[in-house]
Every structure is written in C-alpha cells, then in structure tokens.
Amino acid sequence: MSRVQGVIAVAAVAVAAWLSASCGGGDGGSEAASTTTPGGVVNPAATAAALTEAQLTNGIGPVTKVDLGELDDAMAARGHDVFSLKCAACHKMAERYVGPPLGQVLSRHTPEYVMNMILNPAEMVEKHPVVRDLLAQFMTPMPNQQLTSDEARLVLEYLRSAQVPADSATAGK
Amino acid sequence: MKTQSKRTVIVAVTAAAVLGTLAYACRTGGAGAGGVPSDVALAVYVAPGQQDEFYAFFSGGFSGNLTVHGLPSGRLLKTVPVFSQFPENGWGYAEETKAMFNTSFGFIPWDDSHHPELSQTDGVPDGRWLFINANNTPRVARIDLTKFETEEILQIPNSAGNHGSPFITPNSEYIVAATRFSVPIPNRDVGIESFADDFKGTLTFIRANQPGEMRIAFQILVPGYNYDLAHAGKGPSDGWAFFTSYNSEQAHTLLEVNASQKDKDFIAAVNWKRAEECVAQGLGSAMPAEYAHNVLGEDRLARSEMLTSVTVLEAPTCTDMVYFLPTPKSPHGVDVDPTGEYIVAGGKLATVIPVHSFSKMVVAIANKEFEETIDGIPVLKYESVMAGEVQNPGLGPLHTEFDGRGNAYTTAFISSEIVKWRLGTWDVVDRIPVYYSVGHLSIPGGDSRQPWGKYLIALNKITKDRYLPTGPELAQAAQLIDISGDKMRLLLDFPTMGEPHYGQALPASIIKDRQVKMFALEDNRNPNAALGEDRAGVERKGNAVHVKMTAIRTHFNPDNIEGIRVGDTVFFHVTNLEQDWDIPHGFAAMGAQNAELLIMPGETRTLVWVPKRAGIYPFYCTDFCSALHQEMQGYARVSPAGSSVALRWGTGGTWNTATPVANDGN
Numbered sequence: 001m002s003r004v005q006g007v008i009a010v011a012a013v014a015v016a017a018w019l020s021a022s023c024g025g026g027d028g029g030s031e032a033a034s035t036t037t038p039g040g041v042v043n044p045a046a047t048a049a050a051l052t053e054a055q056l057t058n059g060i061g062p063v064t065k066v067d068l069g070e071l072d073d074a075m076a077a078r079g080h081d082v083f084s085l086k087c088a089a090c091h092k093m094a095e096r097y098v099g100p101p102l103g104q105v106l107s108r109h110t111p112e113y114v115m116n117m118i119l120n121p122a123e124m125v126e127k128h129p130v131v132r133d134l135l136a137q138f139m140t141p142m143p144n145q146q147l148t149s150d151e152a153r154l155v156l157e158y159l160r161s162a163q164v165p166a167d168s169a170t171a172g173k
Numbered sequence: 174m175k176t177q178s179k180r181t182v183i184v185a186v187t188a189a190a191v192l193g194t195l196a197y198a199c200r201t202g203g204a205g206a207g208g209v210p211s212d213v214a215l216a217v218y219v220a221p222g223q224q225d226e227f228y229a230f231f232s233g234g235f236s237g238n239l240t241v242h243g244l245p246s247g248r249l250l251k252t253v254p255v256f257s258q259f260p261e262n263g264w265g266y267a268e269e270t271k272a273m274f275n276t277s278f279g280f281i282p283w284d285d286s287h288h289p290e291l292s293q294t295d296g297v298p299d300g301r302w303l304f305i306n307a308n309n310t311p312r313v314a315r316i317d318l319t320k321f322e323t324e325e326i327l328q329i330p331n332s333a334g335n336h337g338s339p340f341i342t343p344n345s346e347y348i349v350a351a352t353r354f355s356v357p358i359p360n361r362d363v364g365i366e367s368f369a370d371d372f373k374g375t376l377t378f379i380r381a382n383q384p385g386e387m388r389i390a391f392q393i394l395v396p397g398y399n400y401d402l403a404h405a406g407k408g409p410s411d412g413w414a415f416f417t418s419y420n421s422e423q424a425h426t427l428l429e430v431n432a433s434q435k436d437k438d439f440i441a442a443v444n445w446k447r448a449e450e451c452v453a454q455g456l457g458s459a460m461p462a463e464y465a466h467n468v469l470g471e472d473r474l475a476r477s478e479m480l481t482s483v484t485v486l487e488a489p490t491c492t493d494m495v496y497f498l499p500t501p502k503s504p505h506g507v508d509v510d511p512t513g514e515y516i517v518a519g520g521k522l523a524t525v526i527p528v529h530s531f532s533k534m535v536v537a538i539a540n541k542e543f544e545e546t547i548d549g550i551p552v553l554k555y556e557s558v559m560a561g562e563v564q565n566p567g568l569g570p571l572h573t574e575f576d577g578r579g580n581a582y583t584t585a586f587i588s589s590e591i592v593k594w595r596l597g598t599w600d601v602v603d604r605i606p607v608y609y610s611v612g613h614l615s616i617p618g619g620d621s622r623q624p625w626g627k628y629l630i631a632l633n634k635i636t637k638d639r640y641l642p643t644g645p646e647l648a649q650a651a652q653l654i655d656i657s658g659d660k661m662r663l664l665l666d667f668p669t670m671g672e673p674h675y676g677q678a679l680p681a682s683i684i685k686d687r688q689v690k691m692f693a694l695e696d697n698r699n700p701n702a703a704l705g706e707d708r709a710g711v712e713r714k715g716n717a718v719h720v721k722m723t724a725i726r727t728h729f730n731p732d733n734i735e736g737i738r739v740g741d742t743v744f745f746h747v748t749n750l751e752q753d754w755d756i757p758h759g760f761a762a763m764g765a766q767n768a769e770l771l772i773m774p775g776e777t778r779t780l781v782w783v784p785k786r787a788g789i790y791p792f793y794c795t796d797f798c799s800a801l802h803q804e805m806q807g808y809a810r811v812s813p814a815g816s817s818v819a820l821r822w823g824t825g826g827t828w829n830t831a832t833p834v835a836n837d838g839n
Contacts, residue, residue: 084705084706084707085694085695085704085705085750086694086705086750088706088707089705089706089723089725089730089750090725098725098726098727098728139799139800139801140726140727140799140800140801141799143725143726143751143752143756144752144753145751145752145753146691146693146753
C-alpha cells in the first residue's frame, strides 16, 4: 500500500471511529470515576494525589487537631470495648496480625493521623503514601468499620493506654 | 502508477462508503437485524458505569422468587428469594430464616409467585415495600425495598390457589387475596360432585400498611366460582375493589370445556368501606382457622405465630357490599384506569374488550337495575354498567395498563400482540407484535393513579426462536417497548428467570438512595452472636456443639476446631464483623447437607452441620472478599463417636479450651 493509500485508510478509520463514538453518545465523563471500589480495593494505576505537608503528617480526613490531656482511664476502658468489637480481629498490640501491631502506633504517627485512618480508611489507602506502602505489605486494605468521631477518639485513648516500650513491641510471637 | 492510483481510488471509495453507512445509520436509524431500527440501541444503552432509570420487579413464577432488573438496559440486578429456599444465600437454610417458611401444613420450601405489587401512597407507588402472592399454598409476602429482603409472610386460610393477589388499595390500607380454586369452607372431606352445594370462594382483605403486623381484616364468602385477578378502585372509585371470576358454570372437571359455556361470567365489585362498617357493627362471624404469620424482625431473627380465627362476612348479612357486573367471557385481568372511572376486563375468550363505568355502576346500584340475585349478591344489568367495548382488540385479551395520557394497552395472548386503544372512544390506535404469547404487561406505575408512561414491558411465556436454544426448555422473556410516541417501538428483548409472570416498575430515584448498607454490630441481638473475636468460642451441650465464630477480612475465629465427634450436631453461628457496604462473607463446610450461609456485614447467621464420618473437614468463605480470600479457611476435626479428643479451638496458633466469657446481654 502506498503512503497515500495508507494516509487515506488511516484517516477513514479515524473518522469512522469518531463517528461511532458520536453515535454511542458517551460523554466521557465517567472516565474520572473513583479509583477505589466500595470494597476498598485500590486501582494500582491510580496516581496518588499530591498531599499537603499537614496531610502527610496528620492523615487525610475530618480530624485536624486533637487535644490530648492526661490519660483518661474511663475513656480508655470504653475505647477498649469499641476496639474489641470492631478492631481486634485484625490488630494486636505487640504482634503483626492481619494489620500492623499498634503497640507503638503513637510513636510512628500523630493522634490526628490515627483517627483519620480509623474514620477515613478508603481515602487514606488510596492516597497516602505510607498507607499505600502498608497495603503492599499486608495486602488486606483497612476497612471502614463505621466508627463515629467520638468512638474513634475513645479508641485513640485506649491506644494511648496500651502503648508499649520499643523493645517489648518487637518481642511478640 | 496507474494500478496504484486505481487501488488508491478503491481504498478511498471503500472508506467513503463505510463513512457514509455509519453517518447514515447515525442520522436516520437505518434498519438493522430483525426489522428493528438500529437507533433503538441508543435508547437502551446504559454506558459502563452508568445506572438505569427504573427498577423493574418481576415475579419468578414457579421459581417462587422475585427478580430485580434495571430499565431500559434489562440488566438483572438481583434475585430476592421469597417463597422458595435459596441456597445462594442460605434463605430458608440458615436457622435464622427457617421460620419464614412455616405454614399450617408445616415447612413449605417452594411456591409459585405471580404478582408483585408496590405499596402506594395517594394512589402512587411510594417504594416502601413490594408485596407478592404465593399461589399454591396461599400466602402473601412483604419485601422491604431498603434491604431487598422478604420481611413478612402471611398465610391465607379458607383459600386455594391464591392467584387474585396481592393488589393494593391507594393508601396501602389493604392488599387483597382471591381464591382461584373454590373449596369447601371450612375445608372438609366431601364428594367432589357436591361442588355447587359445598364449594365457596373467598375474597380476603389484608391490612398492609403496618410492617410486621399484616393481618386479615376480613374475608368475604362468595359463590363457588374461580376468582382470578383483582384491582382496587382509585379516585372516585376509591373504597371499592374489583375481582374477576370465571367458571360461573361451577365445573369441577375438564374446565377448558365446561367452564366456557356461558356468554358471561362476573366481575365482583366489593365496597370495602361498607365491609369495614359491617365488621365494626359486628355483622361478621369469627370462623376458626389455622394459618401462619411469619416475620423477620429488626433483630434479624424470623419468628412464626399460628393464628386461629378470621372474621367472615357474607352478602346476605352485610348488604350493599358486593355486586356482580356481568362480563364476557371468562374474564382474566381487571384493570382500573388512572382516573378511577373505567374498569377494563380482559375477556380472555371474548372478541371485544368490555369496559365498565364506575359512575354508571353507582347509578345502576341506586336504581336497583338488577338482573337477578345470586347468594344475596345483586347482578347488575350489563347495559347499565357498560361504558364501551373495544372492537377487534386481538385474540385472547388478558391484561391492560395505562400511560396516563388517555391510552390503554392490552395484551392479546393468542395473537401475540399489544393493542393500544383510547379510553372513551374505544378506538384501537396502534398495535405491535410481541414474541410470543404475552401474558401480563407492565408500565412503570401503569396500574396506579400516576403512570410514568415511557416504557412498556411485555412479559412473554414463549420465546421459540428468539434466543440461542438451551435444550428442551427455552428462555422466557421480557420485551421493552417505547410508548413515548404515537407508535409503539420495540427496543429490546431480555430473558427472565423462571416465568416472568407480572412485573411492576418505578423510577430508581424513589428508592436508590434509601438502601441499607450494613447492620450495625451494636444492634446485633442474635443470642449466638460473637461480638468481637474475644467473644468467639466453642461450647458443647450434650451432642450439640455451638461454634460462635467471627468473620472479617480475611479469617475466621476460630479457624481450627477439634473435639467434634460423629453423632454431634454442630451449629456454626457466624458473625460478620465487617461494617463496610457490600462485604458479605460466605460460609460453607464440606458435607453440609443444606447450603451455604451468606452473612451480611454486622449480621449473625447459623448453619447446622452433622458430620457423618471421622476426618478433617475444611470450611471456607464462599464470597470473594479480599485479595486473601483464598486464605479465608479453616479446619474442623471430627473424631469417632465416644472419642476422648478434647474440645479445643483457636486461630493463629493459640488453642482455647475453656468456655468463653459469656456475652453480656445474652
């Protein structure tokens, strides 16, 4: 086929494709759909949005500032109940389980980050580079367990009460 | 070069021809396969990621289920199990659901569901619930449309063949149930030839607008005919309900000949507000009856109660309650137009579609224009109540729905077509063939005060050559027809599950944003729930072994169990600890002689397992839940009867042997 023929054929195919697309009536608007399915499964092709310094430090979500006072044992006890019901199936304090051990989580992350991870896990898994790395290690995405902000605060207080020194955290089975 | 130029021309001409064809098809909707214009593809195309405009609910006929489709795509979205056990999600197999199948005849695992009916407010479908009938062992069910789940089933006593059901009144005050088969009432051992003396029909009114408390308000005893279908009045005719009957010949054998002798049978017009007055005045009688009422409660546990009495009304003692409208000829459907004035009969064997006038009926009753009285029921004169007859409506007219623009659409079973005609002039204005043998039809809201008259669905019994063949039984099907213009246009065929007997549809916007996404763990009241892994455990009570198990992505706790013995009955009580939308976990155990469990987030369901032989039995999650779904498994060890292997269980290598901490509140 000569170059001229080739050009004509290619042009015809292109126009035909364009016409077909016009026929189809697709608006193309759905291309920008969410990169995360309702099940929290991440599309690996998604590019992490550029995060602010505050988001990298405190996570992505509704919590921007937590005021920690003295440890409140009553709150921590209530937080333990919530943790037992909704979190303990996957997280232990001193050992790697379905998810990472949490016995030193407050050495690694700010209280705001911890609460945002509880309250907004889908977006954290999708966009935060630290959480994306965790997913690559653990393979099971952190699910949304539908805690209220108050419940997440109680769990934070429980985690404060359950933090362990560095050497014992690595001594888990 | 010459040859090259020639080739160039050929390529260019071919390209131009292709472009021309595409452009033409695009512009005009040129004819495509099967004589269907090619532009109809656009009318039903729902692009990937886009959602349908309507929900359509089709009865599964002899499947006993309900299927949910999207329109206009026809895509199947869900099967909602109702009257038939459904191994796919454990409905009727999981201990928490078994009571839904209780009847006075015991546990009934199957039925034949025909007519879905949406709840209404002010005569308009409101998307709260959908009701559906069971034909074989007479029952009605209520399906909640925030969960797409059957929540309530009420048995109908003094009935046989609950076909004329569950049509609804404009504010969901009542759904109705009419006996297709007349039987002795109360049922008893009599000679079949005593039909004319001993067999009766009943028209039952069931309170419908109080969820969990469906109750039979009253039953009306009527002559022993076959009562087939019904519709409630609306607008001016609100307060009335209309039931077709056939077999006024009272044949009890070879009905296809013997029940087609008379020129006319009857539509029974029931003044249900008058019936309410009679009940209030104590004119009814309490008749002993035995019938089950089953409710899936807020606590996700099905419970069953056996009721023992119904209030029965009879025409001689409650006058002005029932009238017969003579109607040719073995009428099938009875459909009331959106204004409430016209009562359209599907004169199955008639050559016309007879239409009665509600206002003429009221005048005729006032003037006592009666032909005769049967068992205390006045028979009005046909000419006194008839509004008109549609001539040449096709062979075998069965059912009619409306578009809200003064048009009626009637199915013709024998001639396989939909006939469009005008209310008031009775002129046929359009007709379209359907493939084949159409029974019901459905327009969204098409039996209500306010149809959404964009689409019509033909529900066809026979498809013959329309689909790839599949052995002796071929698909049954729906066909989507565009009714927005003057001429009906066939848009789409799509197969349906079971027999697509009748369907109802409504705009998706009414219910799609009201969906229950999960059940809160905090609200889980199942006495066998393990609310947290620290509550999981195993307990032996004699030969019963209760396993309180948790499931979360991606493991069970416990996932190793030892100490089960042949002769034990094992109860797997599995609690799904997820609180995320659309994360059910499944549970299946090798050798289980029932089904799997499918456990919604926050819910507990129980599978009974009776291992027959010693050995190791894997169990696993059946619903693909995460990247580590294949790791979501466990082992149960079964030892011989009398074995001394200790009962122990665990997950992650730690074995437990003590009875777990009792769950607070249980």
